[in-house]
Amino acid sequence: MNPIVLGPLVVAGAAAFLALVISIIDRIVNDYGEVSIDINHGKKLLKVNGGSPLLGTLASQGLFVPSACGGRGSCGACKVRVLTDVGPVLPTETPYLSPQELANSVRLACQVKLKKDIAIELPEELFSVKKFKATLERIEDLTYDIKETLFRLEEPASIEFKSGQYVQIVVPPYGEIKESVQRAYSMSSRPGDSGHVELLIRLVPGGIATTYVHKHLKVGDELELVGPFGEFRVHDTPAAMVCVAGGSGMAPFKSMLYDMRERNAFPEKDIWYFFGARGTRDMFYLDELRQLEKEWPRFHFVPALSEPKPEENWEGERGLITDVLDRYIKDRVGKDKGMEGYLCGSPGMIGACIAVMTKNGIPESSIYFDKFA
């Protein structure tokens, strides 16, 4: 036989044979049979086939633990408390777990392989997390780098959530991106409009999901959303709300404001909303929020620009949002019923605002935030 044919044939044959042996052994060795997952001390008992990671197994049972990377161990979001022994913590998990979490036997669901019966603890609200099929109904530019996207929910057709919570969009593989990823975005729509989900998405250069939304997504496209997740919400106290946001950090506040306005919820709360941007080209919803301020006496809107250009004729506040915030808390915000901080934006902005707020007497336990990760 021709050696050019024979050589590859022999190598391929040997490789194929060995691959066959490996698959057979894999079948025998990795057959863990049926295992049971006990969730929240007997609240829910699942019978599943063992051998796969916990995250995927739970998802196949309709329980969606938040995960941004889709189970590759690169986001550290899928934290779950494991009550039974599942072996030592893997090197892939340790960078994402704090000493406290390690002591509490918190693990990453995507790294824990189901080998035997297991007991875990999940936050109750995960039971209401669903996967939605949605169609993009509208996509518009708010600024040069932020788009407002409106999705119509198809299956299931409505979502139940609290203002401030977020959903994850499942970005399908596109172009150079070969694997599906999930990214979290706060919902800017009102819970009252349960058939729609609105997200404000800022283009992050090189970002997989934001590039997809900005460059590839078109009206009529179908996308999957998973949610709702998150603890960020309005707290039921009479204290004044001091909200600070920058950029697409607008999203949860838009939802909270219009929701509170619609239901006249928490009627004792005064609401101060500080929104910081560099120049007018980063500013959006200005007219809508000023209109809302006029119609709604307990709502105060303070937009501020840090670097306004003379030709922009900016008449609002100037300076860094932290300085504006400091001034207003000292002079304007009514403190008789106490204050609560609500923050959404970049980690740097949140850190700086927390410092200003605690300095002005808002206890750290009353400051709630949603950090962009």
Place this chain on the structure above:
Amino acid sequence: MTPLINPVTLFFASIFTSNILLSNFLGMCSFISISKDWKSSFGLGMAVTVVMTVTAAISWLVLSYVITPLGLEYLSFIVFIVVIAAVVQILEMVIDRASPALYMSLGIFLPLITVNCAILGAILFMQIRNYGFVQAVTFGAGSGVGWWLAIMLLAAIRERIEKNPVPAGLKGPGITMITIGFMAMAFIGFSGMIAVQ
């Protein structure tokens, strides 16, 4: 021509007189990095022994019944590496199931056995020395045990070194290399007693 060396002699010779690590200096990287801890050394040594024995047997069969009859000697490297990779893959699955703790402690070095030159080296020695099947298997097993012995010795020595003052510049790999040098000299004392060729 199959050499006439007795398989039992060959087994001991490959452990002592021509130790694959200390006379041929093959498989040094995992030897140096894993020998910090004797428990992992023991596990890795055992894994190398198993892989060497099994791959020697399989490679001998492939070599004698496929490669040589078809005149494809130039493909032997690729085929040997494929065989090693497959055996390591299987071993990995078995260890993961049987002893997760050992699997954890070996970490990246378990898949790295695939590219451990000691294993390919042993197979190539087997090929150029024209060993028969029994000789090939005993040589593979002996070389593995020799590797295990050497790494256990080094791990024991390093454990003692840990407790003694070492000049700052020689800490870690430095003193380890010197130690290996001494061990190699000691093992060279055995060489020439038996010719494994």
